[in-house]
Amino acid sequence: MINLIGTHECKADAKGRLMFPSAYKKQLAAVLQEGFVVKRAVFQPCLELYPMKEWNLQMGKVGKLNRFKKKNNDFIRKFTAGVKLVEMDASGRILIPKDLIVFANIKKQVVMSSSINIIEIWDKDLYEKVLDDSAEDFPDLAEEVMGNTEFDELS
Template sequence: MNSLIGTYECKVDVKGRLMLPVNIKKQLLPIIENGFVLRRSVFQECLELYPMEEWQLLMQKMNKLNRFKKKNNDFIRRFSAGAKMVEVDANGRLLIPKDLTVFAGISKEVVVSSSINIIEIWDKDKYEQAISDAAGDFADLAEEVMGQQDDEDGIS
């Protein structure tokens, strides 16, 4: 799957249904019928939407963990806690389960943001806060994370 692109403001209806933005839907079109997994983010109070093929790749990596190590078992349990299979309906809507809505603090206004191969779903206020909190540190973070890339591909 190619990288997803875009950040969009959307609304969730009273039943917890999110109308996917047209541009995101177009990018997902080749794989939309395979379904998705929606889960809690590890680092933020947001949700992560994995196309099924991306989820399967991640599960293959996690399946290599030695389950006879308590730390690995605890990680697997926490990582998969609350994960749900979800589908996009014929109208382009995604139903966000109530427990995940509560976890992410989603009320009505949300931000749907691409994150390379997955989509993050945020409460709009929490997204704006997370972006503004990180704004001052982004230059340092970019240098630390990407500045050491001196391989042949040469990210610049």
């Protein structure tokens, strides 16, 4: 699994192209040629950019779901809605499709933020608002999610 690090600001041009941050290029050098999948996030109004290797791992898990269960079929349909393949061009940019730009309400200022093995793509104002709105709740969330776990169990 890839473990990405960093949060970077960039600009979207009128066509929806984003300059891919050089720090991510270095971290993903071994897999850049394979391309990426970009999709709507499940819980937030942002996009998720998966290196193809990570997308294939995720699809391996999703592909094991029993499609004869309605809720599984509904999940698969919604999880993969709007999924698009993207590649980096010769100038180091990726083109975000217009429908996904609209979904994430991306204007011009963009934040690309690592989220373990994927990159979240946010409109900068929305990203700052989500961080500000959750700042007070974060200590409680951290305790709830990580406080009752023995770290030896995680390894």
